[in-house]
Amino acid sequence: MAFQPxxxxxxxxxxxxxxxxxxxDLSTHQQLNWNRYSNTLPDGLHLQWLSTAGFRFDYQxxxxxxxxxxxxxxxxxxxxxxxxxxxxxxxxxxxEKADAVLCGHTHFDHALDIPEIVKRYQCQAFGSxxxxxxxxxxxxxxxxxxxxxxxxxxxxxxxxxxxxxxxSKLLLGLKIPSEGELCCEHxxxxxxxxxxxxxxxxxxxxxxxxxxxxxxxxxxxxxxxxHRNVDYFLxxxxxxxxxxxxxxxxxxxxxxxxxxxxxxxxxxxxxxxDLRFSLNVNLTGFVEEVKEVSTDFEVRTLEILQRI
Numbered sequence: 001m002a003f004q005p006x007x008x009x010x011x012x013x014x015x016x017x018x019x020x021x022x023x024x025d026l027s028t029h030q031q032l033n034w035n036r037y038s039n040t041l042p043d044g045l046h047l048q049w050l051s052t053a054g055f056r057f058d059y060q061x062x063x064x065x066x067x068x069x070x071x072x073x074x075x076x077x078x079x080x081x082x083x084x085x086x087x088x089x090x091x092x093x094x095x096e097k098a099d100a101v102l103c104g105h106t107h108f109d110h111a112l113d114i115p116e117i118v119k120r121y122q123c124q125a126f127g128s129x130x131x132x133x134x135x136x137x138x139x140x141x142x143x144x145x146x147x148x149x150x151x152x153x154x155x156x157x158x159x160x161x162x163x164x165x166x167x168s169k170l171l172l173g174l175k176i177p178s179e180g181e182l183c184c185e186h187x188x189x190x191x192x193x194x195x196x197x198x199x200x201x202x203x204x205x206x207x208x209x210x211x212x213x214x215x216x217x218x219x220x221x222x223x224x225x226x227h228r229n230v231d232y233f234l235x236x237x238x239x240x241x242x243x244x245x246x247x248x249x250x251x252x253x254x255x256x257x258x259x260x261x262x263x264x265x266x267x268x269x270x271x272x273x274d275l276r277f278s279l280n281v282n283l284t285g286f287v288e289e290v291k292e293v294s295t296d297f298e299v300r301t302l303e304i305l306q307r308i
Contacts, residue, residue, distance in 0.1 A: 022276065025264070025283040029275070032287070032301045034308050039258060039300055041308060042208035049260075049302040050094070052109050052267045053216040053236050056307075059207055062156030065101045066203060066214050066234075067110040068117060070094050075268040082191045084108055086116040094271065094305065095121075100155045102203055103127030104216035105167060106134060106182050108195035109267055118143045126153060126160070130182035130198025137187050149201070150226070163202040163226065168219040168239030168246070204230070213254055216263065219243045225253045232256065236263035237286045238278060247289040251297065258298045261286055265304065275304060 041047060048056040053067040071087045078084065091113055098121040101114055111131060115138040118125050125135060125144055132144040147153070153160045167176045182196040202225070203214040210231040218240035233256035240246040251259075264283045266276040277283065283301075290297050302308065 021282070025277045025281075026275070028284040028287055029301045032299055034260075034300045034302055034306070037298075037300060039298070039308075042210055045208045045210075046307055047232075047302075048307040049262060049304060051265055051271060051304045053104065053214075053263045054110075055214065055234060055262075056095075057158065057205070057207065057212075060157045062158065063097050063099050064155060064158050064160075064205075065095075065098050065117070067104055067216055068095070068098075068101065068113050069109055069267065070271065071113055072267050072270055078108070078192045078268060083188045084112060084190060084192050084195070086113045088116050088120060090270075091116055091120065097121055098123045100158075101125040102160060102162075102214075103131045104165075104203055104214065105200040106130040106195055106198040107178060108192045110216060111195060115140055126155075126162070128199035128201070130196060133182050134195075137184065137190070147201070149224070157207055159206040161204040161227070163204060164221060164224045165200045165202045165215070165217070166219045166221055167197050167200045167217040169242045170239050213256065215250065218246050218250075220246070220250050220253065222249060222253050228253075228255050230254050230256045231258065233259045235259050235261045235286075237261050237283070238263040238281050240286070241280065241282075247286065248293050251290065251293045256297065258300055259290060260300055260302060262302075271304060 046058040050056055050068050052069045054069045055066045057064040070091045098117050100123055103111055114125055115135055118140050126147050129146050132146045135141055135144040147162045149162050149164045169175055170177050178193055178196050180196045182198055184190050184194050204227045205212040212232045213230045214234040216236045218237055233254055264277055264281040266278050287299050290299055
């Protein structure tokens, strides 16, 4: 897809006046916060945004994670180190248990912490061949399940289905970042850029009589989406500017009742810092795009680590 003039405007606006964009997005984020409305989840079901594309589900004593990311190294460390390491003390500070981990793709901001979580809590991880290779590098190959698209995995009270998808292009819409399979042979080669994308999935979850659909990157393959009328769409919005008509296409495919956007935060900072927004993600613009498709959709936001 060619980089459109309107997208250049977004980039230039963010570069020239980032504080104004931050104020706009922060206002939108606060106005749409879940707690300001009457939305409720089924009794006993809890959902928590873990930052970036990460979520935690708790139901009937079972904890299910998607793309958990707690370590969040700063930009300098991310760029400069040849071996990006998860921080177990940081993970333990925010996570006391895990029964299963789902991985939508294996970029570092989705997969870095998964081996340490699997080792610490002795849980199973589900995802691509790249995820299986990552766990094998950590001596955890028996804890990796390479998934089959369309198959229903029963994990405690959760029914999970992986849907084949695709990553959005970044770098001015020219290229998928770190495309291809994760194939390092040694952990000391595993810098941020070597966390290759691998296969990309949307993830459908059914629990407590309701459904969720998690999209970790803003692109899709319409023909593979088999679920309609989902209750809650966990909508990753980073990179959507480079996917033609992304918001309209994904909303028509899923017909969700409630949209919970994520992956709009600047993830180069620890979880104790105030929310900052990634350059050119434009949360406010996403909400406007949703309204252009239909005013029937409800958009609700979560604070990082907010549990509902």
